[in-house]
Amino acid sequence: MGNPPSPILLKLGAAIRRYRQAGGLTQAQLAQRVTYSEGWLSNLETGQLRPRREAVGSVEKALGLPGGALMDLYDLLMEETPPGWFRPWLEEERAATAFRSFEPMVVTGFLQQEEYARALLNGDEAAVAARLERQEILTREKPPTLRCVIDEMALYRQVGDAGVMRAQLEYLVSRVSPLITVQVVPAAVNPHRGGGFTLATVDGGEVAYVETAVRGVVTSNREDISVLSHTWESIRTFTMSQQESVEFIKRVVAERWT
Structure with missing residues (x-):
């Protein structure tokens, strides 16, 4: 693609x-x-x-x-929101039945609260509205599954003030369900030192969105998908369980953002 x-x-x-x-x-x-x-x-x-x-x-x-x-x-x-290079991914996102997402530094956009997104996007209201609109796919009649892994550093990296961080992490915990999982990978053992990426299942195939320093890249190249799937599984090997992750996030809220 x-x-x-x-x-x-x-x-x-x-x-x-x-x-x-x-x-x-x-x-x-x-x-x-x-x-x-x-x-x-x-x-x-x-x-x-x-x-x-x-x-x-x-x-x-x-x-x-x-x-x-x-x-x-x-x-x-x-004034172009979203950027032209992001639009192909929006089409894939809307058609996807499952997502696997890894984020090294921030909470995945699917689960960002409004104030967290606003601080992250430097107050760009059009971009904030677009991000919140994208999240509506998680509440549609037949929502996709979302499997998120975040590096623990995303829990410590301050976006906005302490109140914004506290609300965001509490919201993250509240969204956990059979369809939405959030797992934390300890920074010390995370084998992936690159940027974030998301794999989407669309019409039985896989499409990926990979973040770079310049722009995001959308790809369905078989070799790219193979590499990213392998990377995903490597990261998952070192993640905490769902329950351990929830308890860890709650502990970070109490110790760091309260």
């Missing part, structure tokens, strides 16, 4: 390429002017990279463009 970039991101990249070529610059020359790598600029021009605002400003300035020539497109990109 591919992971198509945002149409607006493609337009921004095409505009940069067009202005660069009109100015008689190679990718290497423009990259040098903005002090980024040629590979970075190539990914930007092909819509494969979501840049920061200051980077777009630097490109605009380096090309000698009037203010807003590129920034106006970037502002449209920032």
